[in-house]
Amino acid sequence: MISRVLDSIIERTVIPSFSNLGYKLRRRLFNWPELNTYQLENKVVVLTGGTSGIGREAASIFAALGATLVIVGRNPEKTRLLVQELIKDSGNQSIHAVIGDLGEREDVQHIADNLASRFPVINVLIHNAGALFNSRKLASNGTDLSVELMVATPFLLTGKLLPQLNAASQNNEPARVLTMSSGGMYTEALTVDGIEMSDAEYQGAKQYARAKRAQVVLNEMWAERFPANEIIFHALHPGWVETPGIAEALPGFTGWLDKFGLLRTPHQGADTLVWLSADEIPGRSNGAFWHDRAIRRINMSRKTRDADTPQTRNALWQWCEEHTQWQFPT
Numbered sequence: 001m002i003s004r005v006l007d008s009i010i011e012r013t014v015i016p017s018f019s020n021l022g023y024k025l026r027r028r029l030f031n032w033p034e035l036n037t038y039q040l041e042n043k044v045v046v047l048t049g050g051t052s053g054i055g056r057e058a059a060s061i062f063a064a065l066g067a068t069l070v071i072v073g074r075n076p077e078k079t080r081l082l083v084q085e086l087i088k089d090s091g092n093q094s095i096h097a098v099i100g101d102l103g104e105r106e107d108v109q110h111i112a113d114n115l116a117s118r119f120p121v122i123n124v125l126i127h128n129a130g131a132l133f134n135s136r137k138l139a140s141n142g143t144d145l146s147v148e149l150m151v152a153t154p155f156l157l158t159g160k161l162l163p164q165l166n167a168a169s170q171n172n173e174p175a176r177v178l179t180m181s182s183g184g185m186y187t188e189a190l191t192v193d194g195i196e197m198s199d200a201e202y203q204g205a206k207q208y209a210r211a212k213r214a215q216v217v218l219n220e221m222w223a224e225r226f227p228a229n230e231i232i233f234h235a236l237h238p239g240w241v242e243t244p245g246i247a248e249a250l251p252g253f254t255g256w257l258d259k260f261g262l263l264r265t266p267h268q269g270a271d272t273l274v275w276l277s278a279d280e281i282p283g284r285s286n287g288a289f290w291h292d293r294a295i296r297r298i299n300m301s302r303k304t305r306d307a308d309t310p311q312t313r314n315a316l317w318q319w320c321e322e323h324t325q326w327q328f329p330t
C-alpha cells in the first residue's frame, strides 16, 4: 500500500518518474523479478528498431531468453551484423532479419508479406522504431515522416499481421502487440486535422509528441476491437534513456540530464518492454499504457483530456484506414 502511494507521488513529479531514479526506486519498492528469470522459448518476437538504443538492448535480452527473434531493420549490413552478434553472444540460433525502411510504404508492404510468409505464428509484435526530426522530413508518399513511421506504419503492420497474431491466440495464449510511445505525448492533445503540422508551425518535438499521442490512443482502439483478449495491445513509455536517438534529437536536454546522472541506461529503458512481452500480469488487461511495470494514466492535463473525444478517436481510426488503405475486417 505504502509502495503504491510512493509510486503515484513519484509519477506526479515527472523528473523522478522519467529519470533513472524512478526505475531504481520502483524496482526496489516492488521487488521486481529479474528479466533473466523469464523464458521465451517457442515464442516468436518481431521487433522494429532493434538495431539501436532501447531496441538493441531489448534484442539482446530477447535473444538470451530464447525467443525466436525477428529484427526488422532498414540497414542490411547493420542488421546482418547485429543478428550475427546476437547469435554469437546468446547461443540462440533462432535470430532472423527482415530488411526494409519503415518510413516507406512499399517497403512496409514487403516487410509484412515477408513476415507473414516466414512466420505463420507471431506471439509478440513490437513497434519500437521511432525518431524525432528537428527539421521536417517527408516520407516518399509525402506524409510527414514521424507520422508515417510511428502512426501509419505500425497501424498497417498490425493490420496485415492479424492472421499471424490470431494464430498465436489459438494456442490459448493471446499474442501481444506492444507500442513504444513516449512520455512526450503528455504534452500534446489528440488531433487528426493537425496530426501533420503545417510547415509554418513545424516543431520537431511537438510533431513527435502528436504522433506519440496518436499511438497511445490507437493502442486503446485496437484493444476495443479485441475485447475477449484474443490479441492483447499495450503501449508504454520508457522514461529518458541514453540512446543515439535522444542524443541526436535533444542534445541540450540530454546533456543536462546526463550532467546530473539522471538518464536511464538502455537496459533500464528496455525493462518494461521486455517485461510486457514475457510476464503474465500484462496478459490480464488490454489497451493499457505502461511505465515501469505499472499502468499509467494517459492524460496529465485538462487540455489533452478534453481533446480526446469519441469523434476525434473515430476520425483518427478513419485517417489510418484511408491513409494506409487497410481496413479492419468487419
Ligand SMILES: NC(=O)c1ccc[n+]([C@@H]2O[C@H](COP(=O)([O-])OP(=O)(O)OC[C@H]3O[C@@H](n4cnc5c(N)ncnc54)[C@H](OP(=O)(O)O)[C@@H]3O)[C@@H](O)[C@H]2O)c1
Residues within 6 Å of the ligand: 048, 049, 050, 051, 052, 053, 054, 055, 072, 073, 074, 075, 078, 100, 101, 102, 103, 104, 128, 129, 130, 131, 132, 149, 180, 181, 182, 183, 184, 237, 238, 239, 240, 241, 242, 243, 244, 245, 246
Ligand atoms: N530514448 C528515449 O529517451 C526515449 C524516450 C521516449 C520514447 N522513446 C522511443 O523509444 C523508441 C526507440 O528509441 P531510441 O531512443 O532507442 O532511439 P534510437 O537509438 O535512434 O533507435 C531507433 C531505432 O528505430 C530505427 N528506425 C528509425 N527510423 C526507421 C525507419 N525509417 N525504418 C526502420 N527503422 C527505423 C532505427 O534504425 P537504425 O539503427 O537503422 O537507425 C533504430 O533501430 C522510439 O520509438 C522512441 O521514440 C525513446
